Amino acid sequence: MPSSAMRHERAMGLDLTPPGLSAERFLSEGEPLAGGPAWLAALRQQATLRLRVEGLPANDDEGWRQTPLAALKRFPLGGRAAAVATPASSLLRAEERAARLVFRNGALQPAAGDMAALPAGVTLASLAELWRAEPARLAGRLGRLSATEGLPFAQLNLSLAADGYALLIDDGVRLERPVEIVFAGDGEAAWHPRVLIALGRDSTAAVLECHVGRGAYLANGVSELLLAAGARLGYCRVQDEAPAALHLHAGMAELAGGARLDSVVLSLGGGLARNEWRVRLAGEGAEVRLDEVFALRGRQQGETISVIEHLAPHTGSAQVAKGVLDGHARKVFQGKIAVASGAAKAAGSQLNKTLLLSRTAEVASKPELEINCDDVQCSHGAAVGALDEDQLFYLRSRGVPLLQAQALLVDGFLDQVVETVALPTVAAALRARIAAWLAEREGNGT
Amino acid sequence: MALDAGTVAAVDALAERYKYGFVTDIEQETAPKGLNEDIIRFISAKKAEPEWLLAWRLKAYRHWLEMRDPKWARVKHPPIDFQDAYYYAAPKTKEGPKSLDEVDPELLRTYEKLGIPLHEHEILAGVAVDAVFDSVSVATTFKKKLEEVGVIFCAISEAVQKHPELVRRYLGTVVPYSDNFYATLNSAVFTDGSFVYLPKGVRCPMELSTYFRINAAKTGQFERTLIIADAGAHVSYLEGCTAPMRDENQLHAAVVELVALDDAEIKYSTVQNWYPGDAEGRGGIYNFVTKRGACRGRHSKISWTQVETGSAITWKYPSCILQGEGSSGAFYSIAIVNNRQQADTGTKMLHIGRNTRSTIVSKGISAGRGQNTYRGLVRMQGGAENARNHTRCDSLLIGGACGAHTVPYIESKNPTARVEHEATTARIGEDQLFYCRQRGLDEEQAVSLIVNGFCKEVLQELPMEFAVEAQKLVALSLEGSVG
Numbered sequence: 001m002p003s004s005a006m007r008h009e010r011a012m013g014l015d016l017t018p019p020g021l022s023a024e025r026f027l028s029e030g031e032p033l034a035g036g037p038a039w040l041a042a043l044r045q046q047a048t049l050r051l052r053v054e055g056l057p058a059n060d061d062e063g064w065r066q067t068p069l070a071a072l073k074r075f076p077l078g079g080r081a082a083a084v085a086t087p088a089s090s091l092l093r094a095e096e097r098a099a100r101l102v103f104r105n106g107a108l109q110p111a112a113g114d115m116a117a118l119p120a121g122v123t124l125a126s127l128a129e130l131w132r133a134e135p136a137r138l139a140g141r142l143g144r145l146s147a148t149e150g151l152p153f154a155q156l157n158l159s160l161a162a163d164g165y166a167l168l169i170d171d172g173v174r175l176e177r178p179v180e181i182v183f184a185g186d187g188e189a190a191w192h193p194r195v196l197i198a199l200g201r202d203s204t205a206a207v208l209e210c211h212v213g214r215g216a217y218l219a220n221g222v223s224e225l226l227l228a229a230g231a232r233l234g235y236c237r238v239q240d241e242a243p244a245a246l247h248l249h250a251g252m253a254e255l256a257g258g259a260r261l262d263s264v265v266l267s268l269g270g271g272l273a274r275n276e277w278r279v280r281l282a283g284e285g286a287e288v289r290l291d292e293v294f295a296l297r298g299r300q301q302g303e304t305i306s307v308i309e310h311l312a313p314h315t316g317s318a319q320v321a322k323g324v325l326d327g328h329a330r331k332v333f334q335g336k337i338a339v340a341s342g343a344a345k346a347a348g349s350q351l352n353k354t355l356l357l358s359r360t361a362e363v364a365s366k367p368e369l370e371i372n373c374d375d376v377q378c379s380h381g382a383a384v385g386a387l388d389e390d391q392l393f394y395l396r397s398r399g400v401p402l403l404q405a406q407a408l409l410v411d412g413f414l415d416q417v418v419e420t421v422a423l424p425t426v427a428a429a430l431r432a433r434i435a436a437w438l439a440e441r442e443g444n445g446t
Numbered sequence: 447m448a449l450d451a452g453t454v455a456a457v458d459a460l461a462e463r464y465k466y467g468f469v470t471d472i473e474q475e476t477a478p479k480g481l482n483e484d485i486i487r488f489i490s491a492k493k494a495e496p497e498w499l500l501a502w503r504l505k506a507y508r509h510w511l512e513m514r515d516p517k518w519a520r521v522k523h524p525p526i527d528f529q530d531a532y533y534y535a536a537p538k539t540k541e542g543p544k545s546l547d548e549v550d551p552e553l554l555r556t557y558e559k560l561g562i563p564l565h566e567h568e569i570l571a572g573v574a575v576d577a578v579f580d581s582v583s584v585a586t587t588f589k590k591k592l593e594e595v596g597v598i599f600c601a602i603s604e605a606v607q608k609h610p611e612l613v614r615r616y617l618g619t620v621v622p623y624s625d626n627f628y629a630t631l632n633s634a635v636f637t638d639g640s641f642v643y644l645p646k647g648v649r650c651p652m653e654l655s656t657y658f659r660i661n662a663a664k665t666g667q668f669e670r671t672l673i674i675a676d677a678g679a680h681v682s683y684l685e686g687c688t689a690p691m692r693d694e695n696q697l698h699a700a701v702v703e704l705v706a707l708d709d710a711e712i713k714y715s716t717v718q719n720w721y722p723g724d725a726e727g728r729g730g731i732y733n734f735v736t737k738r739g740a741c742r743g744r745h746s747k748i749s750w751t752q753v754e755t756g757s758a759i760t761w762k763y764p765s766c767i768l769q770g771e772g773s774s775g776a777f778y779s780i781a782i783v784n785n786r787q788q789a790d791t792g793t794k795m796l797h798i799g800r801n802t803r804s805t806i807v808s809k810g811i812s813a814g815r816g817q818n819t820y821r822g823l824v825r826m827q828g829g830a831e832n833a834r835n836h837t838r839c840d841s842l843l844i845g846g847a848c849g850a851h852t853v854p855y856i857e858s859k860n861p862t863a864r865v866e867h868e869a870t871t872a873r874i875g876e877d878q879l880f881y882c883r884q885r886g887l888d889e890e891q892a893v894s895l896i897v898n899g900f901c902k903e904v905l906q907e908l909p910m911e912f913a914v915e916a917q918k919l920v921a922l923s924l925e926g927s928v929g
Contacts, residue, residue, distance in 0.1 A: 062518070341846060356861035359828075367867070369852040374843035374873040382856050384826075385864040 036128075037135035043143040047158035056152050063305050066332040066364050071246065071272050090180065091210055091238065091429040098177040099124050101165055104184050105217070106191025108163055112182075121170035122205075124179060127194055128163040137168060141198050145224045145252035151276060154250040157192040157222040164194035164221075167207065171200035171228070178206035178234070178423055183221075185213025185245060195223035199231035199259075206234035208426055211269070216244040223251045227259035229283060234262045236426050238433060241269035243298060250276040257283030257312070264421055266430050267294040267302050267323070268437055277306035281315035281343075288316075293417045293430070294323030294331060295410075295437050296361075303332040310339040310346040310376075317348045322417050324410050325354060325361035326441065336368040339376050346373065350380035355387060355413060357406065407438040477534035479664070483507060486634055489534050493603045493637075496610060506623035506633035515627045519790040520819045520851060521759050523732065526697060532665045533635045576601065576640045576656045588652065597650055597681075598643040602670055605641035612643055616674050620703035620740045620767070628699040628761075629736040632668045636701065639669035644679035644710070653909055655684040658700075660720070660731070666697040673703070675710035677743060682713040684912055687720050687756070693729045695758060700735045708743030708770065713751070715908055717916050720756035722923075725814075727786030730758025737764035738794075741773035741802075749776035750793065751907045753916040755923040758787060763821065765794035768802035768833075775804040778904040780916075782923045783816025783848070792822035792853075797830035797863065806837040809901050812848035813924055823855040826863035833860065839869040842900055844893065844924065894921040 057064040102112035108126045118124060131138055146154045165181060183193060199205055219241065227233055241247045247270040253261055267273060279288050288308060296302050308317045321333055337348040354363045367380040387409050395405035414434055421427040477488050486507055490500040592599050598609060605613050623633040640656045660667050675681055698720060704712050723730025739748035750764035766775025777793035795804035812818040824835045841850035852869045874896050882892035901920060905913050
């Protein structure tokens, strides 16, 4: 019964909503807003007001029960650090991508980008530039999903977002190679990057986002994904933030009839990283795949909170979150599949599997089904355990050292998600990063 | 247990919707309406309780005043006015009955109507029954035979008088007075319930059973059950409940505490058939119950089996605290909601000791406009070396206006512990229905057959006498949900 579970969390000292953690502090220390159309100013005002009224989350809120909110207090929120000129690493080679954008501490670095090869019908641009130059292209799109959701940090983002990118694809246009976006953080600062991806009818695109950095910063991002009928988006995020960083992200998607979103997140970084998803399958036959691979160690805490709403008939969702925890790491998974009463023939599945590699790692998983329609097929599963002793023994009996044997098994376990990624170049990039994580583990001898 | 033609016929014979909806006209003694310290003193004085128990009740009451009623469950009801109810109602008798012959014949007839003829049970069935009528235990059968082997089975108010050391030692140790809103209220005002103590090494020679009956209007029923199985003891305990049909909602907030010491085993089965309210959702019992068992000894075992078909709202999470090394807990549940019933039910398995095991099998069936939620927690503490849990939750939806929800919480802090959870939600397959109809069953019979198959895993866990009753009840609760 959660009442006593909550008490337990309290006993663990997790609900110390720290004095001074108020929406006001965030708002007052944020950037002055960049220019833009009147409708955007109105949206921002609304978000600010809402944040003031509703406030920041507390540990009493079901979605925040497991979050060490006190950690938020540590982050310096004021100002933007000076942009430094360290080159951002790239996961894709130049010939593997359609274009590249680089942001440092939330600000676009035009010199580091590469936009030459974009075909007609594809717009990839700085959001701030676009809302100054061509606001009409964003009207009715920017803020459309986040304005209605009660996610406090998404409100904060809407209120303070200074830049980000927009990827707009015209009807029927197919972008074959992925677009690569790098968000690099450096030093003590806070930024609120905003992403808008809008795909026209029957268009196709793939995005690889990479979040890296060093230092203790707060990156509070929001991505809005709008898919028109028949559109297909591959959306891959490599979350590789600095170990001391706070990474908050809300992904919100709306899919029209027959649209398909394939999303995969690789979560490796951040002292505290929280990934929220709100996916609305609004049109008949819309489908989403929402996968995650996580590997955490030290005192990292990773959180995935997702809500997939089946709002139309014949909609489909599949979610797999698999990962490993080492050291004192902690993972929170709360996934909800909600089927509305009209969504006949909906099919949803959800799987959360976690391997604990140390005695001190912890996991809290809550896969949830909310079904209000009888004609559905929904299932979920969750499993927590250690690596299989027999498999380890088999490898060790053949002379494979323990850490290497563990790495082999973990790699195989995680690869079950990676192998479903459609673009081979993206899959290879994910594999390389996972291999590096395992090699670091071996190197540390932990 | 397969559903044969005979059972289908038996179900058909039960034409009326809720056959336990009658009221017994019997002289009642009630305390004034409302809740305050004087009422608690009145209840305590009526029961001639020792000072420590009154102090405990008052401590609970004062704590309760500071608490808010829980909001996290997926149930909706108007706020409950705790002052608009009677907290003590008892059938008027001069002295407590010495044997069944002294029990008011009107009461005996009531239990006969409920299908629990106390006399017959005493002679034929071999099941010892404690009958609780509006918060007061009116009769306990088979006392003598149980006493011969050293088993104590009596009303808890009697146990307070006769075995105060046992009650004081265990009462509130599994569900503390401050546990939750409704358990705390129960600690303050509980009036009766059953008490069972099994001494070391005793295997209870028969099934023990309690029937709870709410009769009086505007009363809350707050019973408290305490079962202690000392080392090596074994007991199977059954519980049944019914109430009259009334338009207003009545609150039932019970607490059940189980304690199993080394190698002891407690099997606790419930067939809950409180009045569910009418088709429009008027009336019915609010069944807000706290049930928890502590496996304190090594290799102790506690299993909960429940068939929840009644009540307007069910809010209930029979749980196991698996403390003793190698102890095991089980939860088998069928929860059925029809019309406008709401159920938020499940379990908690807290693995503390090494090599602890737990099994959860939950079958939820939603029909009409019913809302059914499974909510469960499995927690592996740091010391739960090699602990195992397996959870299976299946939901079946009948009709487009109902809901089935699954909210499992899984927490693990030990890498050697293994937790597995799986759940499915679906409706009755068209092909299954077609197959049955083809063989001459009408739609309602076909649904009842399929539902019984769906529930089989849990029905098998029930003791024989209850299994038959439960099977009928499952079919009956779904009546009118098809077509």
